[in-house]
Amino acid sequence: MESRTAEIERNTLETQIKVKINLDGTGNSSFSTGIPFLEHMLDQIARHGLIDMTIEAKGDLHIDDHHTVEDIGITLGQAFAAALSDKKGIYRYGHAYVPLDEALSRVVIDFSGRPGLVYDVKFPRASVSRFDVDLFREFFQGFVNHAGVTLHIDNLKGVNAHHVAETIFKAMGRAVRMAVDLDPRMAGIMPSTKGVL
Numbered sequence: 275m276e277s278r279t280a281e282i283e284r285n286t287l288e289t290q291i292k293v294k295i296n297l298d299g300t301g302n303s304s305f306s307t308g309i310p311f312l313e314h315m316l317d318q319i320a321r322h323g324l325i326d327m328t329i330e331a332k333g334d335l336h337i338d339d340h341h342t343v344e345d346i347g348i349t350l351g352q353a354f355a356a357a358l359s360d361k362k363g364i365y366r367y368g369h370a371y372v373p374l375d376e377a378l379s380r381v382v383i384d385f386s387g388r389p390g391l392v393y394d395v396k397f398p399r400a401s402v403s404r405f406d407v408d409l410f411r412e413f414f415q416g417f418v419n420h421a422g423v424t425l426h427i428d429n430l431k432g433v434n435a436h437h438v439a440e441t442i443f444k445a446m447g448r449a450v451r452m453a454v455d456l457d458p459r460m461a462g463i464m465p466s467t468k469g470v471l
Contacts, residue, residue, distance in 0.1 A: 278454075280356035284349040288341040289333040291349040297357050297454050299326025307331040307346065309339055311405035312413070315443040316346075322372075322447030343409040347416030354421040358454065361385055366465040368453030372445040377432030379441035381449040383425050387471040390424040391415050395442065399435045407435060410442070422471075 278297040285291075303320035305313040307329060320327040329350070333342030358364065369382040379395075391414055397407040418425050427446075432438035457465075464470065 276359075278357045278359075280353040282349050282353045282356060284345060284352070286341075286345065289331060289345040291333075291342075291345050292328075292330040293346075293349045293353045294326075294328040295350075295353045295357055296326035297354075299324060302326045304328045305330075307342065308333070308335050309342060309405065311403040311439075312339075312343060312346070312409075315410075315439060318440060318443035319447040319450065322444050323451040325447070325450070339406060339409055340412065344412040344416045347413035348420050351417040351420030351422075354417075354423075354454075358385065360464070361387075361471045362462055362464050363456045363460050364465060365453055365455050365457050365460075366471070368449035368451065370445040370448030370452070371430075372441045372448060374437045374441045374444070375434070377434060377437035377441045378430045379432070379438065379445050380428045380430060381426070381442065381445035383423055383446075383449045383453050385422070385453055385471065386424050387422045388424055389419045389422055391418045392426045392428075395427060395429040395438065397435045397438055398433055402435045402439060407439065410439065 281294045283292050301321040301324050303317050307313055331342055331346055366385050371380050393411050429438050
């Protein structure tokens with residue numbers, strides 16, 4: 275089996291990002307972004323998606339976290355697109371419901387080649403551990419645009435903002451794992467009637 279790995283660097287006047295992923299990993303992760311709560315969430319994707327992931331980011335955090343969070347999403351999306359290559363043999367679709375105490379979220383993903391985000395999440399407060407929860411949408415929008423995926427994220431229940439965020443990212447990991455896994459019945463076959471994704 276070909277290695278499904280990628281290393282991407284993205285440098286702008288606002289941020290310098292390095293992302294390394296292995297889609298066939300064991301969930302090992304290493305982060306250096308200056309944004310601890312985002313790292314905690316990214317660790318959920320790695321661990322529950324069984325994706326080895328290293329992310330290093332330097333950004334204009336003295337202004338706020340916005341550019342860094344968005345650009346990490348963009349660069350991670352680029353890494354997924356590179357690691358998946360032509361997408362032959364993958365399941366393509368993935369979904370997961372994940373609870374954490376009172377919170378419950380659903381994530382559904384399609385590695386369709388068509389960027390689309392439907393994000394229905396109402397956080398009960400504006401920040402968690404000084405992290406502005408509005409930035410989660412920016413992260414996912416950046417990822418969607420550059421991974422070329424359709425992504426539906428719905429928080430169904432929750433009164434604790436930390437729990438809400440964690441269920442979303444755990445469900446993202448599980449859904450991604452399902453979608454990028456190789457289907458033994460589809461070996462070498464494009465999972466689309468169009469012949470291309």
